[in-house]
Amino acid sequence: MSSPLLEQLIEAFRVLPGVGQKSAQRMAYHVLERERAGGQRLADALAAAVDRIGNCERCRDFSETPVCPTCSSASRDVHQLCVVESPADRLAIEQATGYRGLYYVLQGRLSPLDGIGPAELGLDRLASRLAEGEVSELIVATNPTVEGEATAHYLGQLARQYKVRPSRPTHGVPLGGELEYVDRGTLSHAFGSRSEMS
Amino acid sequence: MSSPLLEQLIEAFRVLPGVGQKSAQRMAYHVLERERAGGQRLADALAAAVDRIGNCERCRDFSETPVCPTCSSASRDVHQLCVVESPADRLAIEQATGYRGLYYVLQGRLSPLDGIGPAELGLDRLASRLAEGEVSELIVATNPTVEGEATAHYLGQLARQYKVRPSRPTHGVPLGGELEYVDRGTLSHAFGSRSEMS
Ligand SMILES: [Zn+2]
Ligand SMILES: [Zn+2]
Numbered sequence: 001m002s003s004p005l006l007e008q009l010i011e012a013f014r015v016l017p018g019v020g021q022k023s024a025q026r027m028a029y030h031v032l033e034r035e036r037a038g039g040q041r042l043a044d045a046l047a048a049a050v051d052r053i054g055n056c057e058r059c060r061d062f063s064e065t066p067v068c069p070t071c072s073s074a075s076r077d078v079h080q081l082c083v084v085e086s087p088a089d090r091l092a093i094e095q096a097t098g099y100r101g102l103y104y105v106l107q108g109r110l111s112p113l114d115g116i117g118p119a120e121l122g123l124d125r126l127a128s129r130l131a132e133g134e135v136s137e138l139i140v141a142t143n144p145t146v147e148g149e150a151t152a153h154y155l156g157q158l159a160r161q162y163k164v165r166p167s168r169p170t171h172g173v174p175l176g177g178e179l180e181y182v183d184r185g186t187l188s189h190a191f192g193s194r195s196e197m198s
Numbered sequence: 199m200s201s202p203l204l205e206q207l208i209e210a211f212r213v214l215p216g217v218g219q220k221s222a223q224r225m226a227y228h229v230l231e232r233e234r235a236g237g238q239r240l241a242d243a244l245a246a247a248v249d250r251i252g253n254c255e256r257c258r259d260f261s262e263t264p265v266c267p268t269c270s271s272a273s274r275d276v277h278q279l280c281v282v283e284s285p286a287d288r289l290a291i292e293q294a295t296g297y298r299g300l301y302y303v304l305q306g307r308l309s310p311l312d313g314i315g316p317a318e319l320g321l322d323r324l325a326s327r328l329a330e331g332e333v334s335e336l337i338v339a340t341n342p343t344v345e346g347e348a349t350a351h352y353l354g355q356l357a358r359q360y361k362v363r364p365s366r367p368t369h370g371v372p373l374g375g376e377l378e379y380v381d382r383g384t385l386s387h388a389f390g391s392r393s394e395m396s
Contacts, residue, residue: 003262005247012243015236017228023216029286030215031244032251032260033305038213039248045210046241049203049226050234062230064201088227107231 006032058129060122061105062087070103077101081129082139083155085109085148089179093141096184097191101139104129109142110151121151123158130162139194140168143178156197166197204230256327258320259303260285268301275299279327280337281353283307283346287377291339294382295389299337302327307340308349319349321356328360337392338366341376354395364395 006028013024031039055061056068063069070076080101084090090103106121118124129135138159142148152168159166169190179187204226211222229237253259254266261267268274278299282288288301304319316322327333336357340346350366357364367388377385 003251003260003266005243005251005262006260009243009247012236012240015229015233015240016225018221018224025286025289026216027214028247029260029284031213032247033284035213036248038210039244042210042213043241043244043248045203045207046229046237046244049207049230050237050241053201053203053230062201062204062227064203068201086227086231088223091223 055107059103059105060107060125061090061103075100078134079136080139081135081137082141083126084141084179085143085151086180089141089143092180092182092187093191096187098188099191101137106142106151109145109147110154111147118154123154126155127158127162130159130164135164138164138166139191140166140197141179141191145178152197159197167194168197169194253303253305257301257303258305258323259288259301273298276332277334278337279333279335280339281324282339282377283341283349284378287339287341290378290380290385291389294385296386297389299335304340304349307343307345308352309345316352321352324353325356325360328357328362333362336362336364337389338364338395339377339389343376350395357395365392366395367392 009028009031010021010024013019013027014021019027031042052064053062054064056063056071057066058071059068061068061070065072077100080099081104082090082093082099082101083104083106084093085106085108087105087107090105093099093103104126108116108121110116110118110121130138138155140152140155140159142151142155156166156168170193182190207226207229208219208222211217211225212219217225229240250262251260252262254261254269255264256269257266259266259268275298278297279302280288280291280297280299281302281304282291283304283306285303285305288303291297291301302324306314306319308314308316308319328336336353338350338353338357340349340353354364354366368391380388
């Protein structure tokens, strides 16, 4: 190749999900040929995000402040807490439904074989939160996969331990599917028609 | 969304070819969740590339030095000059064939309706190069599209003006296709069996 910097750029693009050698090459050429200003903006945005975005102390969602805007908002209903696996799931629910409660982002799901237990998902902090007594409904919106269901079962038990009512969006989200990929209408319906967990 | 920096990052990813809102979101989350070091490397590589990669004075390919390594190499055959539309096409030929001559990268193709004429493709500089008398064969490897064929015709005429023999890889590359997307074997064969332009 004609430039070591270009080779490094192509290699660096491969860190992105679903980007192989050919797409990485196309991205590098595209930026250099037509989008230098946009490439510089992406470089700046990446550096700032990596440096300054951490996790909210309350909900574990991505945040550039110790407590995220949602958790510090005065207009959210503190009696409802919705547990999701990922920031993408949280965003999908926020965009698809009229939910006005708070969230708790696990940043994963229980997966004993991968060494991911309650501690790795911050469930001790979730327990303290439930112990505070403000939350009356825990909406368990983990994905309907095997691991997501096992996580939901665990969260249901945890809620009952603190006299909090656990509910789960059940209808509509296809088994094995992920919230993030479900269309808005389906997700909104599933969320609205959630039922108490047994 | 929970973070303006995250929103900016998602927006910035959309500058990449084929990346819509959903993929941009997935890229941003992926970097923040699992690839912070890789994200920082990509930020650095992008900034360096945008800042320091220009075009080679001789061949117009991307280069971080005034003259690229290929043009300044003592081991390339200066009597053969291969004209391609893009750096990606040049790379495809370099990787697929045993070609040891030099290149000229148009960074486009003749397209009068878009205001791209001979001047925009640096054909004046190509003409001076042919006038120098060192080149004996001009391999016209523009794409077999309507605009690529028109460009090839123009280049064939230009070569003859300077008593340079124009040739064109003909067989194998599907009509309307682009070199960049042709498999190595086909490209290698097409390049090897090029015929003199009429
Ligand atoms: Zn928060
Ligand atoms: Zn060069």
